[in-house]
Amino acid sequence: MDLLDVMHSTGTCRYYKQDPVDDEVLARVLDAARWAPSGGNRQPVSLVAIRERATKERLQALYLPFWDAYVAGIGEGKVRVGSRDSRILEAADHFALHLAEIPVLVCVCARLADVHPTDTDLGRLSIVGGASVYPAVQNVLLAARAAGLGSALTTLLCAVEPEVKRLLEIPDDVSTAAMLALGWPARPFPKKLNRRPLAEMAYSEKFGRPLGG
Ligand SMILES: Cc1cc2nc3c(=O)[nH]c(=O)nc-3n(C[C@H](O)[C@H](O)[C@H](O)COP(=O)(O)O)c2cc1C
Numbered sequence: 001m002d003l004l005d006v007m008h009s010t011g012t013c014r015y016y017k018q019d020p021v022d023d024e025v026l027a028r029v030l031d032a033a034r035w036a037p038s039g040g041n042r043q044p045v046s047l048v049a050i051r052e053r054a055t056k057e058r059l060q061a062l063y064l065p066f067w068d069a070y071v072a073g074i075g076e077g078k079v080r081v082g083s084r085d086s087r088i089l090e091a092a093d094h095f096a097l098h099l100a101e102i103p104v105l106v107c108v109c110a111r112l113a114d115v116h117p118t119d120t121d122l123g124r125l126s127i128v129g130g131a132s133v134y135p136a137v138q139n140v141l142l143a144a145r146a147a148g149l150g151s152a153l154t155t156l157l158c159a160v161e162p163e164v165k166r167l168l169e170i171p172d173d174v175s176t177a178a179m180l181a182l183g184w185p186a187r188p189f190p191k192k193l194n195r196r197p198l199a200e201m202a203y204s205e206k207f208g209r210p211l212g213g
Helices: 003-008 023-035 053-074 085-095 128-132 134-146 154-167
Strands: 045-050 104-111 151-155 174-183
Touching: 003 134, 023 045, 023 134, 045 053, 045 134, 053 085, 053 154, 104 134, 128 134, 134 151, 134 174, 154 174
Parallel strands: none
Antiparallel strands: 045 104, 104 174, 151 174
16 A cells, blocks of 8 residues: 555544454554654663453453543533534444454553653653654554554553553553554545645744745
């Protein structure tokens, strides 16, 4: 597949078939993470692939309260029935309620001593540390799409990191950065993702100045 076609159709998959993902395909997809850049090439990312039903059920049980709180936070009646937002919400709800049935969950971990944040003294939330982690995640999502697998990137479970770390026996000096879902998609890949136009996010020379061309 052409790389741009892969990017354009790597949407969040929330409906999965039960068919297993075999070891060779999973290894190929996870291998893509290795090729991502990281600050000082410290390569802080490790991945835990979870297929055992009992572990996935425990993760789902941890996920659901956060998902319910998120939905409650959106506010009842705010999402119009039949709208794009209500369809997304319905899909994400299905995803949450069937998390344990998804063939593979992948916990993305990062050794924080090996991320190199350069923006910790600015009196705002640091964002640079993530730059050594999420390129690896995106590589996995793109490799999954290229292999015909659906994927979803989630972060709700990072809020219960101590429980997730205990469950997966993640060492003390390693943190959780995301939980990915992987499996054969039960619905077609999206043809067109809902994204802002280029002119609204890419500028020329100064922020806000049209790119032109
Ligand atoms: C940082 C981050 C956290 C996310 N967390 C969740 C999550 O916890 N649960 C979920 O269902 N989707 C999650 N998503 C998926 C987003 O909802 C999704 O990327 C967005 O709605 C765009 O949908 P699309 O990729 O299908 O176009 C997350 C995405 C990102 C980038």
